[in-house]
Amino acid sequence: MRKLPHIFFCLMFSLSSISHAAGIQIGRTRIIYNADKKEIALPLVNKDNTLPWLVQSWTDTGDGKTRGPFIITPPLFRLDPQKEQSLRIAWNGTVLPDDRESIFYMNIRTIPATAKEDSDKNVMRLIYKTRLKLFWRPDGLKGTQGETCKNLHFKRQNNELQVINEGAYYSTFDSLYVGNAKVERADMVAPASAISVDLPKNIAGNRVSWRCITDYGNASDQYTSTLVQE
Structure with a gap:
């Protein structure tokens, strides 16, 4: 009988209004981008003791499809266990209203590596997605x-x-x-x-x-x- 190849089952968990997803801890639950800043940082920490995680990030306008006017660096990277790295978020210059805030959404997808002892097994692999509000705040707005x-x-x-x-x-x-x-x-x-x-x-x-x-x-x-x- 022919042996079937090993299969990884992937599930997507969409998480909003939280500060972490499994092994990856995110430094805040919302992002405020003041227009006078060249860029802002969003710290991430891999709390996993043994496994690296793959991190992918992007922004959208709220519909989940149209990309937001920000450049994320790095957009895709590996974060080793017990290590920290910050995402750099930079506005790309798209004209936005200057008399009120604008809202966008930051998406962070995190995928854990497979442990060596599970490399030859059929395992369930969890993919986590965290979605944070990103507020673009122009200079000189009235009030607070x-x-x-x-x-x-x-x-x-x-x-x-x-x-x-x-x-x-x-x-x-x-x-x-x-x-x-x-x-x-x-x-x-x-x-x-x-x-x-x-x-x-x-x-x-x-x-x-x-x-x-x-x-x-x-x-x-x-x-x-x-x-x-x-």
Whole structure:
């Protein structure tokens, strides 16, 4: 009977809003690129004690297909166990709005090497993909990211909650409540824009409380406001 070749089964795990993927630890959960910087660094550490990992990185505009206006160096490399290396992220000069933040996404795919003792076995090989928000921040924007979060406005239209951002920065929610009910689908509102999300059923009260995710990846102070009925 003919012997079948050894097969490696590959699974892709897409991980977002985390700071590490298996053996590779990523230095932050979001990236802020200030426009006055020539480039910025994103540190990676291989926490694996024995195996090297292959690291591949790129940016996209949010659709998962169109590449973002950044050059990543190195785009593909091997990171040995217990070693650290930084990705260098450089803007390629594409014209971007100068009166508000723009958002892109950083993708980091990591693949572990196969241990020698498993080289002649059928094994499951895990491929991890981490996706981080990358905010392009022009010089001279009015206010701060924290002030934009604090000054969000909320209106109720039937069974929908409208969130209005009049600032120049993105606001990403850590939590959002109307009364004691959590608004689950509220994620992020872009500068100078608004979003509408469904409210929980049988919601009571007109007090809104929220926290945003700061530049450092933690939760902001809690802010409160009165919900405007329309």
